Amino acid sequence: MEFMKFDADKCSLCGICVEKCPFGALTIEGAGIVVSESCRMCGLCVRNCPEKAIQFEQKAKAFNKDDWKNFLIYVEQERGEIHPVTYELVGEARKMAGKVGYEVNCVIVGGEGTKENAEKLLPYGVDHVYVYEDPGFEGFRADCYADAVADCIAANKPSSVLIGATALGRSLAPRLSTRFHTGLTADCTTLDIKPNTDMIQVRPAFGGNIMAQIGITKSRPQFATVRYKVMDKAEVVANPHGEVVVCPVNEKMAESRIKILSSEVIDKVKSLEEEDVLVVAGRGVRNEKDVEMCRELAEALGGQLAFTRPMVENGFGDTAHQIGLSGRTVRPKLIITCGVSGAIQFTSCMNGSECIVAINTDPQAQIFGVADYCIVDDLYQVVPELTALAKKQKED
Numbered sequence: 122m123e124f125m126k127f128d129a130d131k132c133s134l135c136g137i138c139v140e141k142c143p144f145g146a147l148t149i150e151g152a153g154i155v156v157s158e159s160c161r162m163c164g165l166c167v168r169n170c171p172e173k174a175i176q177f178e179q180k181a182k183a184f185n186k187d188d189w190k191n192f193l194i195y196v197e198q199e200r201g202e203i204h205p206v207t208y209e210l211v212g213e214a215r216k217m218a219g220k221v222g223y224e225v226n227c228v229i230v231g232g233e234g235t236k237e238n239a240e241k242l243l244p245y246g247v248d249h250v251y252v253y254e255d256p257g258f259e260g261f262r263a264d265c266y267a268d269a270v271a272d273c274i275a276a277n278k279p280s281s282v283l284i285g286a287t288a289l290g291r292s293l294a295p296r297l298s299t300r301f302h303t304g305l306t307a308d309c310t311t312l313d314i315k316p317n318t319d320m321i322q323v324r325p326a327f328g329g330n331i332m333a334q335i336g337i338t339k340s341r342p343q344f345a346t347v348r349y350k351v352m353d354k355a356e357v358v359a360n361p362h363g364e365v366v367v368c369p370v371n372e373k374m375a376e377s378r379i380k381i382l383s384s385e386v387i388d389k390v391k392s393l394e395e396e397d398v399l400v401v402a403g404r405g406v407r408n409e410k411d412v413e414m415c416r417e418l419a420e421a422l423g424g425q426l427a428f429t430r431p432m433v434e435n436g437f438g439d440t441a442h443q444i445g446l447s448g449r450t451v452r453p454k455l456i457i458t459c460g461v462s463g464a465i466q467f468t469s470c471m472n473g474s475e476c477i478v479a480i481n482t483d484p485q486a487q488i489f490g491v492a493d494y495c496i497v498d499d500l501y502q503v504v505p506e507l508t509a510l511a512k513k514q515k516e517d
């Protein structure tokens with residue numbers, strides 16, 4: 122551990138630090154103390170050392186970027202299935218890896234069935250999938266999952282680690298970047314790589330007013346989380362060449378301080394990102410009753426209703442159904458916008474949709490710049506007609 126300093130002359134190898142460490146991060150090896158990535162810098166060893174032989178070292182040691190190579194992607198599992206954001210991360214990593222000659226590797230942690238899931242990644246051109254499978258990893262717990270991924274990072278020294286910006290990913294990524302005393306850029310929307318292997322990480326900042334380019338230039342690995350549905354999914358390759366590597370799991374690694382007393386599977390509601398058809402109500406929709414008119418169209422098409430930000434702010438919908446920089450990014454097969462002007466904060470998060478239909482009375486509305494079908498008309502005429510057509514088609 123780069124930030125802990127041991128004074129071998131003062132250390133009597135009494136073992137008190139090893140005993141006091143709540144994370145099992147210290148071991149006596151030979152004539153010295155070795156600190157692993159499990160160290161959380163809690164300082165208990167420093168406080169308890171009778172010889173004052175341990176100190177925090179504030180300044181980072183010189184490091185060589187060339188010692189850290191390749192991409193590592195954290196593979197999230199959700200009820201035994203690989204989260205689809207993983208394939209998007211693989212796709213993006215493969216593009217960047219091609220520019221600097223890196224491998225694209227993955228790490229997957231979980232209980233029974235994890236190795237089988239690991240095999241599913243090989244057709245997408247992944248070089249190695251490191252598997253940490255143990256009954257102790259059944260169900261996500263941030264502490265022991267972080268131990269396993271940290272073990273993989275320490276063993277393989279990746280230059281960049283990509284994690285989905287999901288609820289679990291957002292819990293795991295900062296824990297890992299803190300352990301390795303390096304940077305994390307959360308919620309990236311674009312990634313690229315320079316010839317010197319520094320990633321160019323772009324994300325909205327200051328509430329979406331600017332797109333910031335962030336670089337982690339003085340440490341490795343570079344951690345980034347990426348929102349689901351922002352990047353293209355990896356394509357299957359013609360000649361997969363990768364391999365699954367089963368990594369040893371010791372008892373300590375799979376041990377969590379979080380005990381799951383009971384769990385209940387709740388009916389999964391499709392998120393906006395997973396939906397194939399979306400109807401968006403913008404400020405051209407005047408009141409609650411008219412919002413229901415748009416909902417009826419969404420339901421007739423077998424999809425969901427979404428909103429622009431002003432509509433959420435006015436209480437017509439919840440934030441989980443808001444599209445845009447301060448909401449969700451979506452790429453459905455069909456999106457119909459009703460009374461939406463097409464501000465950049467909205468369009469930048471839906472312009473990857475396969476088919477965009479826009480209804481707006483203003484022929485100059487910006488939304489028509491990204492739409493495949495432009496309906497310059499009153500939504501109060503068009504929406505009921507579309508709903509009637511969709512219902513009729515269902516019946517036929």
Ligand SMILES: Cc1cc2nc3c(=O)[nH]c(=O)nc-3n(C[C@H](O)[C@H](O)[C@H](O)COP(=O)(O)OP(=O)(O)OC[C@H]3O[C@@H](n4cnc5c(N)ncnc54)[C@H](O)[C@@H]3O)c2cc1C
Binds near residue numbers: 443
């Ligand atoms: C930092 C920041 C972050 C933001 N994040 C988001 C975000 O995440 N999501 C988001 O949506 N916005 C966001 N915004 C706000 C964004 O800039 C726009 O203000 C917003 O998207 C506009 O919403 P709107 O299109 O519903 O309303 P308006 O811009 O008011 O557009 C209403 C449209 O309806 C049309 N219309 C009116 N009546 C009818 C009718 N009868 N039939 C057909 N068309 C009609 C009008 O011609 C008009 O074009 C953000 C802004 C900032 C500064």
